[in-house]
Amino acid sequence: MSPVPKYDFNAQGRRLPQLDLSSLKINIAFIRNKTIVITGGASGFGAGFCTEWAPHGANIIIGDVNVAAGEALIAKLRLETNNKNLHFIHLDVTSWRSQVDFFREAVRLSPHGGIDTVVANAGVNGPREANLFENPMSDYLNDPDPPAPTLKTIDVNLTGVLYTAHLALFYLPRNPDSTPCSPTSPSGPGQRDRHLILLGSIASLYPVVTQTPYTVSKHAVLGLFRSLRMNAPLSSGIRVNMLCPYFVHTPILGTPARLVLSGNAIGSVEDVVEAATCLVSRPEIIGRALVIGPKVKVRVQVDEDGIGLGGTDGIPYVEQVFEVADPERSGMPDGQGAIQERAIWEVYADDFQHADHFTARMMNLNQAASAVKGWIGFAVDMASAITWRLWSGKPNREMTPVKKERTSK
Ligand SMILES: NC(=O)c1ccc[n+]([C@@H]2O[C@H](COP(=O)([O-])OP(=O)(O)OC[C@H]3O[C@@H](n4cnc5c(N)ncnc54)[C@H](O)[C@@H]3O)[C@@H](O)[C@H]2O)c1
Structure with missing residues (x-):
C-alpha cells in the first residue's frame, strides 16, 4: 500500500513565521491616505482607532447607531487634526439595508474611490438578555403563545459582523489600484490595501461564564476569522486579522461587570489601539489574531542565550516568573532574569x-x-x-x- 500523504497543518494553516511582538513595529506612514471604515466607531475602541489614525492622514468613515456621539467625535477630530476626510454616517449593523447604504456612501466619500481597511467593530453585550436566556422566565408549557428569547447580542455581534464582512469581501478587492495581499507587500503611503479586521474578544477563546449569547457570538467571530484567514487571501487577495481584547473599561461594560472585575488587572483602550495600528500599518501581516490583555510587567527566567522565557514564544509559565510588578508602580528593582512588559500576544500561532x-x-x-x-x-x-x-x-x-x-x- 502506498504511504498516506500527511496533511501539514503548519504549512497549510500558518504559512508565516510567528510575529515578533517583543517590540511592536508600527509603520505609521502607511496609514496616510488609507480609507478606513469602522462600524461602531462612536465610542470605546472604535473612537480610539479613529482618534489615533485621524492625525496621521487616514480617511475615516465611522458608522454607529449613536448619532450624537458619532457626530461629536468627528466634529472634534476635524477641528483638532484639520483632517477633512473624517465622516460619520448613521448605521445599524443589524439592518442589511443600512449596511449597504453605509458602504456605498463610504466609497462615495473616499478620496480615491475605494476602501483599504474595514474594521468590524460594533458590538453589544446584554447581561439581562444573557440572564433571561439561561434562566427562562416564560411558562413555555402553558402559555399559548410564548415569546421567543431576544437575541440582540447575536443580531449585532454575529449577523451584523457577517453583513459587514460580506460587504468587505465585495468592496476590498475593488479598491482601485490595490493588489492582492502578500507577505512581501510594499508598505509605502501610496500603496493601497485590502484589509478586514474582526473584533473578537477573549470571549472568542474561553467562555465568559453567565454571558452565553456574548460568548457564542464571539466564538462565531473566531470561526469567521479562521475560515477567512486562509481563504480570503487566496480567493480575493484580502488579508484578514483579528483582535481579541481582554476586559477593558468602555461603555460596553456595565456596572455588574465592573463590580465583578473589581480588584483585577484590566486592559486599556490604548493597548487595543496599538495592536490595531500595528495590523493596519503593516500590510505584510496576514491572518493573525492578537490577544490584548492587561499590561503585565514581570521578571522572567532566561535561557542559555539570555532570552527571556516566554519572550516572543508566548506568555511565560508562572513558575518561570521571579517577580510581578504592581501595575500602579512604574519601576522594577534590579534582580535575576529579564524584564518583560507586554500587553499584546499573538494567539493564533501559539494557543491554537x-x-x-x-x-x-x-x-x-x-x-x-x-x-x-x-x-x-x-x-x-x-x-x-x-x-x-x-x-x-x-x-x-x-x-x-x-x-x-x-x-x-
Ligand atoms: N470593552 C471590552 O471589554 C471588550 C473586550 C473584548 C472585545 N470587545 C469588543 O470590542 C468591540 C467594541 O466595543 P467597545 O468596548 O468599544 O464598546 P462600546 O460600547 O464603547 O462601543 C461599541 C459601539 O458599537 C455601537 N453599536 C452597538 N450596536 C450597534 C448597531 N446595531 N449598529 C451600529 N453600531 C452599534 C455602539 O453604539 C458603540 O458606539 C465590540 O465588538 C466588543 O464586543 C470589547
Missing part, C-alpha cells in the same frame, strides 16, 4: 497549536481512511453524489416551483 495538531491528526486519519477506499471508492462516491436524487426519490428542491403560501382570512 493544540487544536491544529488535533485537527491534523484527525485529517491524517481521514486521509488514511480515504487511501483505503482508493480510486474505486472515490468513483462510487462521485456517481452516488450525482445520482442520489434519482434513486432516493427526493425531488431537486432548486427545481421545485415555490408554492404560494395560503393566507388565512
Whole structure:
C-alpha cells in the first residue's frame, strides 16, 4: 500500500513565521491616505482607532447607531487634526439595508474611490438578555403563545459582523489600484490595501461564564476569522486579522461587570489601539489574531542565550516568573532574569497549536481512511453524489416551483 500523504497543518494553516511582538513595529506612514471604515466607531475602541489614525492622514468613515456621539467625535477630530476626510454616517449593523447604504456612501466619500481597511467593530453585550436566556422566565408549557428569547447580542455581534464582512469581501478587492495581499507587500503611503479586521474578544477563546449569547457570538467571530484567514487571501487577495481584547473599561461594560472585575488587572483602550495600528500599518501581516490583555510587567527566567522565557514564544509559565510588578508602580528593582512588559500576544500561532495538531491528526486519519477506499471508492462516491436524487426519490428542491403560501382570512 502506498504511504498516506500527511496533511501539514503548519504549512497549510500558518504559512508565516510567528510575529515578533517583543517590540511592536508600527509603520505609521502607511496609514496616510488609507480609507478606513469602522462600524461602531462612536465610542470605546472604535473612537480610539479613529482618534489615533485621524492625525496621521487616514480617511475615516465611522458608522454607529449613536448619532450624537458619532457626530461629536468627528466634529472634534476635524477641528483638532484639520483632517477633512473624517465622516460619520448613521448605521445599524443589524439592518442589511443600512449596511449597504453605509458602504456605498463610504466609497462615495473616499478620496480615491475605494476602501483599504474595514474594521468590524460594533458590538453589544446584554447581561439581562444573557440572564433571561439561561434562566427562562416564560411558562413555555402553558402559555399559548410564548415569546421567543431576544437575541440582540447575536443580531449585532454575529449577523451584523457577517453583513459587514460580506460587504468587505465585495468592496476590498475593488479598491482601485490595490493588489492582492502578500507577505512581501510594499508598505509605502501610496500603496493601497485590502484589509478586514474582526473584533473578537477573549470571549472568542474561553467562555465568559453567565454571558452565553456574548460568548457564542464571539466564538462565531473566531470561526469567521479562521475560515477567512486562509481563504480570503487566496480567493480575493484580502488579508484578514483579528483582535481579541481582554476586559477593558468602555461603555460596553456595565456596572455588574465592573463590580465583578473589581480588584483585577484590566486592559486599556490604548493597548487595543496599538495592536490595531500595528495590523493596519503593516500590510505584510496576514491572518493573525492578537490577544490584548492587561499590561503585565514581570521578571522572567532566561535561557542559555539570555532570552527571556516566554519572550516572543508566548506568555511565560508562572513558575518561570521571579517577580510581578504592581501595575500602579512604574519601576522594577534590579534582580535575576529579564524584564518583560507586554500587553499584546499573538494567539493564533501559539494557543491554537493544540487544536491544529488535533485537527491534523484527525485529517491524517481521514486521509488514511480515504487511501483505503482508493480510486474505486472515490468513483462510487462521485456517481452516488450525482445520482442520489434519482434513486432516493427526493425531488431537486432548486427545481421545485415555490408554492404560494395560503393566507388565512
Ligand atoms: N470593552 C471590552 O471589554 C471588550 C473586550 C473584548 C472585545 N470587545 C469588543 O470590542 C468591540 C467594541 O466595543 P467597545 O468596548 O468599544 O464598546 P462600546 O460600547 O464603547 O462601543 C461599541 C459601539 O458599537 C455601537 N453599536 C452597538 N450596536 C450597534 C448597531 N446595531 N449598529 C451600529 N453600531 C452599534 C455602539 O453604539 C458603540 O458606539 C465590540 O465588538 C466588543 O464586543 C470589547
